[in-house]
Each structure stands twice: as structure tokens, then as C-alpha cells.
Amino acid sequence: MGITLAQAQTALQAAHQKAVDMNVKMNIAVVDAGANLVAFIRMDDAWLGSLDISIKKAKTARFFDMPTGAIGGLSQPGGPLFNIEHSNGGLITFPGGIPIKGRSGGVMGAIGVSGSTVEDDHAVAEAGVQALEGK
Amino acid sequence: MGITLAQAQTALQAAHQKAVDMNVKMNIAVVDAGANLVAFIRMDDAWLGSLDISIKKAKTARFFDMPTGAIGGLSQPGGPLFNIEHSNGGLITFPGGIPIKGRSGGVMGAIGVSGSTVEDDHAVAEAGVQALEGK
Amino acid sequence: MGITLAQAQTALQAAHQKAVDMNVKMNIAVVDAGANLVAFIRMDDAWLGSLDISIKKAKTARFFDMPTGAIGGLSQPGGPLFNIEHSNGGLITFPGGIPIKGRSGGVMGAIGVSGSTVEDDHAVAEAGVQALEGK
Amino acid sequence: MGITLAQAQTALQAAHQKAVDMNVKMNIAVVDAGANLVAFIRMDDAWLGSLDISIKKAKTARFFDMPTGAIGGLSQPGGPLFNIEHSNGGLITFPGGIPIKGRSGGVMGAIGVSGSTVEDDHAVAEAGVQALEGK
Numbered sequence: 001m002g003i004t005l006a007q008a009q010t011a012l013q014a015a016h017q018k019a020v021d022m023n024v025k026m027n028i029a030v031v032d033a034g035a036n037l038v039a040f041i042r043m044d045d046a047w048l049g050s051l052d053i054s055i056k057k058a059k060t061a062r063f064f065d066m067p068t069g070a071i072g073g074l075s076q077p078g079g080p081l082f083n084i085e086h087s088n089g090g091l092i093t094f095p096g097g098i099p100i101k102g103r104s105g106g107v108m109g110a111i112g113v114s115g116s117t118v119e120d121d122h123a124v125a126e127a128g129v130q131a132l133e134g135k
Numbered sequence: 136m137g138i139t140l141a142q143a144q145t146a147l148q149a150a151h152q153k154a155v156d157m158n159v160k161m162n163i164a165v166v167d168a169g170a171n172l173v174a175f176i177r178m179d180d181a182w183l184g185s186l187d188i189s190i191k192k193a194k195t196a197r198f199f200d201m202p203t204g205a206i207g208g209l210s211q212p213g214g215p216l217f218n219i220e221h222s223n224g225g226l227i228t229f230p231g232g233i234p235i236k237g238r239s240g241g242v243m244g245a246i247g248v249s250g251s252t253v254e255d256d257h258a259v260a261e262a263g264v265q266a267l268e269g270k
Numbered sequence: 271m272g273i274t275l276a277q278a279q280t281a282l283q284a285a286h287q288k289a290v291d292m293n294v295k296m297n298i299a300v301v302d303a304g305a306n307l308v309a310f311i312r313m314d315d316a317w318l319g320s321l322d323i324s325i326k327k328a329k330t331a332r333f334f335d336m337p338t339g340a341i342g343g344l345s346q347p348g349g350p351l352f353n354i355e356h357s358n359g360g361l362i363t364f365p366g367g368i369p370i371k372g373r374s375g376g377v378m379g380a381i382g383v384s385g386s387t388v389e390d391d392h393a394v395a396e397a398g399v400q401a402l403e404g405k
Numbered sequence: 406m407g408i409t410l411a412q413a414q415t416a417l418q419a420a421h422q423k424a425v426d427m428n429v430k431m432n433i434a435v436v437d438a439g440a441n442l443v444a445f446i447r448m449d450d451a452w453l454g455s456l457d458i459s460i461k462k463a464k465t466a467r468f469f470d471m472p473t474g475a476i477g478g479l480s481q482p483g484g485p486l487f488n489i490e491h492s493n494g495g496l497i498t499f500p501g502g503i504p505i506k507g508r509s510g511g512v513m514g515a516i517g518v519s520g521s522t523v524e525d526d527h528a529v530a531e532a533g534v535q536a537l538e539g540k
Contacts, residue, residue: 004449005446005447005449008446009446033304034183034302034303034304034305034306034453035183035184035304035306036304036305036447036453036456037445037447037456038446038447039445039446039447040442040444040445041410041413041414041444042410042441042443042444043410044409044410048439048441051441060184062184063182063183063185064182064184077211078211080229080252080253081229081253082207082210082211082228082229083207083210083218083220083227083228083229084188084227084229086220086221086226086227087184087187087188087191087225087227088184088188089187091184139314140311140312140313140314143311169318171312171318171321172310173311173312174310174311174312175309175310176275176278176279176309177275177306177307177309178275179274179275183304183306186306186307304453305453305454330454332453332454333452333453333454333455334452334454334455335452347481347482350499350500350522350523351499351523352477352480352481352498352499353477353480353488353490353497353498353499354497354499356461356491356495356496356497357454357457357458357461357495357497358454358457358458359457361454
């Protein structure tokens with residue numbers, strides 16, 4: 001099923017540290033290759049509504065094996081995937097979700113972050129990905 | 136309720152073969168006249184998020200007896216059916232879903248395909264329809 | 271993600287043939303290791319309500335890596351898992367769902383069958399499992 | 406909203422260690438006073454269906470400020486709370502969920518564990534509670 005708990009925690013801790021460094025309060029979720037939750041944290045005083053969003057971002061990134069923001073570029077009014085967000089029990093298609101690849105290049109899971117601007121969310125998610133893929 | 140399992144499998148196999156020929160990885164669903172699933176396949180390594188989308192495309196095509204993309208043209212901001220996607224537990228209104236008609240001209244089911252561009256999705260769905268209606 | 275489409279279709283065809291031999295009309299679903307649908311068929315005139323049940327049986331069998339009936343033995347009034355069916359969007363815990371193991375012994379998916387008595391459902395599911403595991 | 410992330414992680418780690426010591430594979434969830442998820446882990450090869458159950462156990466324990474098994478004693482056929490599991494999007498009322506109290510005695514959250522027998526689930530949850538309340 002791809003990512004192990006130890007790997008998921010490595011990504012989660014790196015993302016958490018990045019959020020502390022940036023002074024933002026995040027919800028951070030990691031899912032496996034089956035898009036099922038492996039690890040999650042909500043930082044103190046992080047937006048409550050971002051809990052569900054962080055999990056949906058992680059799932060969305062794995063559902064289509066691309067960063068969530070890439071999907072959002074296609075789901076705008078007039079775009080080819082308009083309102084794709086209505087599928088899969090609700091997708092989130094703005095930045096903050098990124099697939100995590102294994103050494104063989106296959107997708108083994110994804111991370112989703114929510115709690116600040118979408119730029120901040122993406123940066124924190126990227127820190128989580130780098131902690132694993134950079135190794 | 137229209138389409139038989141044998142007919143659904145004929146459509147499914149033709150669509151599957153078309154996807155193989157096009158080198159795309161698809162989720163393919165066929166529903167009957169009651170908009171209930173009759174047959175489904177997910178090709179290896181096809182997007183996981185396309186599972187639900189392919190089924191919703193097939194249902195949407197039967198719900199309104201027209202290709203899904205035709206509905207998407209009406210559901211845009213300012214359009215007459217804006218956000219119709221909120222109905223029926225979630226519609227998908229971009230291309231890839233097509234009704235299947237019987238010899239008498241009545242709709243006996245629909246096929247929905249998801250896994251690539253909407254143009255590819257529609258082409259694969261069309262191959263499924265032609266395998267039945269072309270006979 | 272475990273089971274391939276080719277493997278799922280082998281299981282599905284064997285189960286379908288068994289249902290034909292038994293003169294019963296079944297819904298048959300196969301899920302992968304992530305409990306996501308890989309292949310499905312509904313035989314002509316099979317109970318419509320069994321569509322969802324067959325998928326839920328397959329998911330339930332993978333969720334807990336045991337035949338669905340084994341869970342039902344524990345979820346009765348007074349039993350240790352009373353009303354576990356309320357989890358995971360709805361479980362089905364009577365017979366008809368069976369995990370499918372790979373050569374290494376790990377669970378690579380599951381099959382769920384619904385459309386007749388639970389004894390018949392289980393027998394048809396077992397035929398699907400045997401077609402893969404017996405090889 | 407009660408429990409902090411640091412406290413939730415302390416409980417989670419103690420419960421995780423207990424599970425390792427007992428050689429069981431668990432899903433472990435901690436919710437805050439608002440019954441919203443704060444931290445979660447799924448151990449490698451833990452039952453996939455226990456993901457949702459662990460979260461529902463934690464929520465159920467906080468919803469009623471008592472161990473989940475105590476509610477299950479009241480929700481049996483003929484009991485005063487028969488089928489209370491239908492509320493709140495689905496409750497789990499067998500053992501494995503326990504409220505977490507602060508120094509003042511007020512409930513600040515809850516822990517839910519699922520992945521083995523209900524006795525094991527409860528023991529692992531108890532280890533998490535003790536790590537916090539024992540201090």
C-alpha cells in the first residue's frame with residue numbers, strides 16, 4: 001500500500017517544522033497509495049475547517065497523481081474539468097496537496113496541508129515531500 | 136431496464152480495447168436504463184479518482200439522455216443550469232459520458248469513461264457506444 | 271495496489287460461471303488492496319439492491335481481511351462488535367465477501383457477491399477466489 | 406478546545422508503544438474537546454476498516470464523556486439507548502474509546518483505538534490516557 005507509517009511521520013514532522021519556522025498553524029495529513037489516511041496532526045489554534053480540507057487535499061493529490069493546484073487550473077468555469085470537485089465525496093483543487101513518490105518513481109502516497117494561504121500550504125507540503133524524496 | 140450484461144460487456148470490451156490502442160489508462164462504467172451500474176473495469180494504474188468520475192459520467196449521461204459535455208455547456212456561471220452538479224449526489228458534466236440507444240431509438244443505458252483528457256475519455260466512450268449501436 | 275485487472279476479471283468470470291451453473295442471478299464485485307473497486311458485473315434480472323451490497327461485502331472483507339460472515343458472528347446483539355456496520359459508510363457483515371490472497375500470503379483484494387441466499391452468495395464468491403488462489 | 410497537539414502526541418506515542426509491546430497493529434486517533442481530530446496514526450498492515458472505527462470511537466467517547474463500551478451496554482436490543490449508533494454520522498459503542506481528563510477533572514478530549522480484539526483496543530487506549538492523566 002505504499003508509504004509506511006515511519007515514512008509518513010518523517011514527512012509529517014518535516015512539514016510541521018516548516019510550519020513552525022513560517023509561523024503558520026496547519027492541519028497536515030498523509031495518505032497511502034490507496035488514498036487512505038496514515039498520519040495526521042492539527043497544530044494548536046489551526047483553523048478547524050482546515051482539518052477536512054487537508055485530508056481532502058492529500059486524497060485529491062493521490063487520486064490524480066498531481067499537485068492539487070494543477071487540477072484547480074483545469075476545473076475553472078469554462079475549463080475542461082469544470083466542477084470536478086463534486087466527485088469522490090468532495091475534492092479540493094487549490095494548492096496544498098502533493099503526491100509523494102518512491103525511489104522507483106511510483107506514487108506511494110500524498111500529503112495535504114491547510115491552514116494559511118495556498119502558497120504557504122503548498123510550501124509546507126513541499127517540505128514534507130522533500131524530507132522523503134530528498135533522501 | 137434496457138441494456139443486458141452481455142451488451143454492457145460488449146461495450147466495455149470495445150472501450151477497453153480502444154484505451155489500450157490509445158495507450159491510456161481508463162476507468163470504464165456502463166449503467167442501465169435505471170442509471171444503475173451493470174459493468175465496470177479499472178485498468179491497472181488508472182487514476183484512482185477517476186473511478187467515481189466514470190460512474191458519475193455514465194449516470195449523468197442517462198439522467199439527461201445526452202452526452203455529459205452537452206450538460207457542461209449549460210452549467211457554467213451565467214448558464215441556464217448553473218451548478219446542476221449539486222444534484223443527484225454529484226453529477227460530472229464534462230465529456231466522457233454518452234447515452235447508449237437501442238434499435239428502437241430509446242435509451243437503454245450509458246457509458247462513462249475517465250482517466251485521461253476529456254477528449255480521450257470521450258473517444259473511448261464513443262468506441263463503446265459504436266460497438267453496440269453500430270451493429 | 272495488489273490485484274490486477276486481469277486477475278480481477280479471472281475471479282469475476284469464474285464466479286459468474288458458478289452463478290450460471292447454480293442458476294442464480296448475482297451482483298459480483300472485486301476490490302483491490304486499497305478497498306477500491308476494480309471490476310464489477312450485475313447479471314440480468316439480479317436484485318437491484320444487491321448492487322450496493324456486493325460492493326460493500328467486497329470492501330468489508332478487505333477492511334478486516336476476513337470473510338464477511340466472520341464479522342457478522344461478532345456483531346450480533348451482545349457480541350463484542352455490536353453494530354460495527356455503522357462504520358466505514360456502511361458495512362455488510364453476512365456471508366458473501368471473501369479476501370483474495372496473493373502467492374506470498376498477503377491480501378491483494380477481495381470479492382463480494384450478492385443476489386441469492388447467503389450460502390449461495392458465499393459459494394459463488396468462493397469460486398472466484400479459487401480461480402485465483404488455486405492457480 | 407482542550408487538549409494540545411503536544412498532549413495528543415504524548416498519548417498517541419504511549420498508545421503506539423503499548424501496541425508494539427503487545428504485538429498488535431492499531432489505528433489510533435485523538436480528538437479534542439470539540440470532538441475534532443487532533444492526531445492520528447495507522448500502523449503498517451493494520452486493518453484498513455479500523456481507520457474509521459478508531460476515529461468514531463474517539464468521537465463517541467467525547468460525545469458522551471464515557472468509555473465507548475459503557476454506551477454499548479445501553480444500546481443493545483431492549484436497552485434504553487437501542488441503536489444510538491445511528492446518530493452523529495455513525496457511533497461505535499464497543500470498547501476502545503476513552504475520554505481524556507485534564508487536571509481540573511474536565512474532559513479535554515478522547516482517544517480511540519481499533520485493530521485487534523476489543524480488550525486489546527481498550528488496553529492500548531488506556532495506555533494513551535495514562536500517559537497524560539498519570540502525569
